[in-house]
Amino acid sequence: MPTTSALSPVASPTGMTPGASAVLRPIGVDAARVTGGWWADRQRQISEVSIPDGRRQLEEAGNLDNFRIAAGALAGEITGPVFADSDVYKWLEAAAWEYARGHDERLLADQLEATGLVAAAQEEDGYLNTVIQVRGDRYRNPARDHEMYCAGHLFQAAVAQSRCTGHDELLEVALGVADHLVRTFGVTKREDVDGHPVVEMGLVELYRQTGRRDYLELASYFVDARGHGLSARYGGNLSYLSDRVPVREATTVEGHAVRAVYLAAGAADVAVETHDAALIATLGTQYAAMTAAKQYVTGGLGARWEGEAFGDPYELPSDRAYAETCAGIGAAQWAWRMLLATGEPSYADQIELLLFNAVMPGISLHGDEYFYVNTLHLRQDSEADNERSAAGGRHRWFDCACCPPNVMRTVAQFGGYLATSDDSGLQLQQYAPARISATLPGGELTVAVSTDYPWRGRVRVVVEAAPDGQVDLAFRIPAWAAGATLDGAAAEPGTYAHVRRAFHEGDSVELELPLQASVIHPHPRVDAVRNCIALRRGPLVYAVEQVDQPAGTVLDDLRVDPAVPIEAAYRDELLGGVTVLSLPLMDRRGEAFTATAIPYYAWANRGIGPMRVWLPTA
């Protein structure tokens, strides 16, 4: 029987053993809670709309029936892609995180009912994969069949259930699957890697949950076995399968974007738990290369529809941006692990960029429709020739439904990204109204954060409880926040600003992040957006959507004068409340008009029409 280990990992987006080589420690979602504002709205939507609707979609699409069929409780044919089980596991994980936030007992009952379906389908020897069980060909083609991929998502869901609900039913299933993997794969057993990474992260979390070193060792094996072409015998593209270059030798990211960032995140988990500084350094090099030449201004990742892949350096077309919602999520997971490992605030900047501009554009403001692909440009005559085409608008669900439950689990666990701690104090990594507690060596530190971020840049922190002695309260100063001040003193962008002193109940600290609308110029090697600008204000990247422009304007023909000032105004009635930017544009005939830009995350919520993130200059 599984038992939650003495390690007691916190309910954070990633656990961390006490001995791990990490500069910062996570704070669980029970200790860091969003109390209002933008993120609270989105979490409420996930709770009220997305998760219940997701349950219905999984029923309608047959994912849940697959478990009933595999258990022998239902007659019928397995439906959906080979990785259909993983959508259920991500939904289970989302429900667990949401329970930790909202303590909705009906949701927990639903979660446990679905857990029961999963458990009933597991075979005697621990193996579990409904598609393969019915097909009857275990591990015949690991490059294609996603058995370990599904297992990895199961493991993540299982630890979330244990940490967030106290129930270990799914963990019990997960350990059976994990033990089966441990018996099957490894240097002295069968040498193979899954075609889609994620099991690495899952196995390390199982290790953190149970203390079972064989799980960490298998994760470590899967990280090091990649890049030697084990997948070649199954055909397929080694770059796509993250199997062309060994993780320790790679200097950038390549291939299928989600696979690449999931693998890197799992490698970071292995590195901190095995005290592998060289691997962390290598992953840092890869992350830097990705941001320098393979990431969209929105944070989006994946420039190619073909293979859902990273392109060559500086190959970043706006119109055919893939920027899969799941890739943004995976990159945030990677950045989070790098943040803990290194304490570098740039990784928290990345999480902010990714969540606001690469992940949340993937879900509608109503919480019930999704984008799989997040384009940066939609033309007026674009054809919806694919269920993922932007021209077809948002969709309720997809044949390949990886993104919707992935967004749900990410939003539900957002509190876990708010802050970190170390022995000296607390680091505020993301800004939102919140209540955050950290257990420091001298005792508990609790702070209340109030702010109108991302619309206003003032962040006020009031201490509710503090240990005796000096405490370091650190604030991430985003790299874009020129002119930031902390209690009136200048704060350097791209660093942490610290207030280190004894704190008492009622003490307050005030951070001011100037949210100026500003113009972003692309790297000159990005051919696709030569002589264009993009707009940002604080953490938000903006888009110009046809619906906001005067009648008769044609977005495809507009030109902007980047020297003209941009005005910002908060509009309460628009898109749930957003700060819009106004700027003068011209059409092809040179006629000027005032254009309105909205936050990119909010586009395609009033029907579908032309949209641009990058604006050509006159």
Add this chain to the structure above:
Amino acid sequence: MPTTSALSPVASPTGMTPGASAVLRPIGVDAARVTGGWWADRQRQISEVSIPDGRRQLEEAGNLDNFRIAAGALAGEITGPVFADSDVYKWLEAAAWEYARGHDERLLADQLEATGLVAAAQEEDGYLNTVIQVRGDRYRNPARDHEMYCAGHLFQAAVAQSRCTGHDELLEVALGVADHLVRTFGVTKREDVDGHPVVEMGLVELYRQTGRRDYLELASYFVDARGHGLSARYGGNLSYLSDRVPVREATTVEGHAVRAVYLAAGAADVAVETHDAALIATLGTQYAAMTAAKQYVTGGLGARWEGEAFGDPYELPSDRAYAETCAGIGAAQWAWRMLLATGEPSYADQIELLLFNAVMPGISLHGDEYFYVNTLHLRQDSEADNERSAAGGRHRWFDCACCPPNVMRTVAQFGGYLATSDDSGLQLQQYAPARISATLPGGELTVAVSTDYPWRGRVRVVVEAAPDGQVDLAFRIPAWAAGATLDGAAAEPGTYAHVRRAFHEGDSVELELPLQASVIHPHPRVDAVRNCIALRRGPLVYAVEQVDQPAGTVLDDLRVDPAVPIEAAYRDELLGGVTVLSLPLMDRRGEAFTATAIPYYAWANRGIGPMRVWLPTA
């Protein structure tokens, strides 16, 4: 037994019945022969290198063994894609055309031997498709299985064999297959269309060869049955399968580029043979929409790797241009049919653009290596993650080997594109040293053309024989040829210039096409090449290749001043003899250097490295 019909179609890239609704008539390759210069060099290479090597490749890749296996003459498994037979048929067609040109009896023997392999595999009832015969599931999935696609290529090869060699062995096989199709498909029989058009062109040629109206009627059915979603029952993307919009309702091209242009070419064949002016007009609208917004400056077609497809209007990325060699060939076939149907010289301009800049870049100067995809931009750090990636250079053959034999048949039949005739005289459509005869109402007109085209713009035509009375000798004046003169008189670009008089042996006419290096500006909606220029001289589009530039220059960072004059110089020793262009460029630090541009068709013949067609302006 098949018999060549009384229609006696000429051995041209497309036949034409006497009653067809066409403004111009084709001239067969026996009557229009290249006698020297650029095209003669390429035809010699096809003859000496490509066709013999292609025979070996088809043997090594197993395509020919598939026929032996299907015939029961060899044990073994079928190899290659489901359309493997079509590569053999295209090679057979190329060999037939080449025999008409070179009369190499050994080649004819090879061609007939391969014909025998094909004939031996045919089933009693006429059905022939080696992959499906061995699999045993005829017409189970027409959207996927390419049975009619293979049949179409068989028909084209069969008529080429009959017209070029006088042998009817392959025609006999083809008629068996065609009769099987006629018995199987149609409004009152089984309603289906093939996932990949080409059978339409093939059936019309069989009609032209035999006079069998049921072949024309079946072709007509296949044209009209498309666009009503017959393929939907088999899954797949209707746009990709050219089955989303009825041919008569489409206003542009979409989906898989090769499928789209093959279908349009077949529809044009049906239209002229059924006197369907409305269909020709619709196809003209589609062609114009394609050139306006979906064609690269090189003539290349297909902006997306995903689905090998046309993109949205103005979606024309240089770096991820697909521009499949076969799509260029298919478009030339479509343009040829439109030229005959309408007499519009713009279609002959298209054929010239396509052949020089979209088709011939797909074969190496040695004739033994190919590009499947013709990129317009290769960066220095590009990764070869696919056998079609430009970064991997040219290849001897491909797993999907549609392009190599397609280039062979196109080059071998080039003479057929040189000229057309009508009752009043002869139209010179393409310029090359040649001897061309046309049978006019008053008798035979024969001319000898001498020129150094495409390096020099002087074209001299000497009459060798002429009928009595007035003859109209017409010269296509390309749309780019500002300042052209015919016998010293100004000739309007984009029209035919005529000399209409009585001709006698020894009379000559001289055309002068000014071949000025010139700058092309992109349409302002083409985001991918905003503020860039391309270079052309006469019919050739140019490229800047790293190998020609001074050491230390980085193509990805260069900038050009479009106001600075471009110099042209012929270099005999370079790339088989080419006119190069010299122009001043700057690198990122503002340092100037003189760059050399070569004809795009000649790139990637000295190893593989960075290349640009579109050059960013300073």
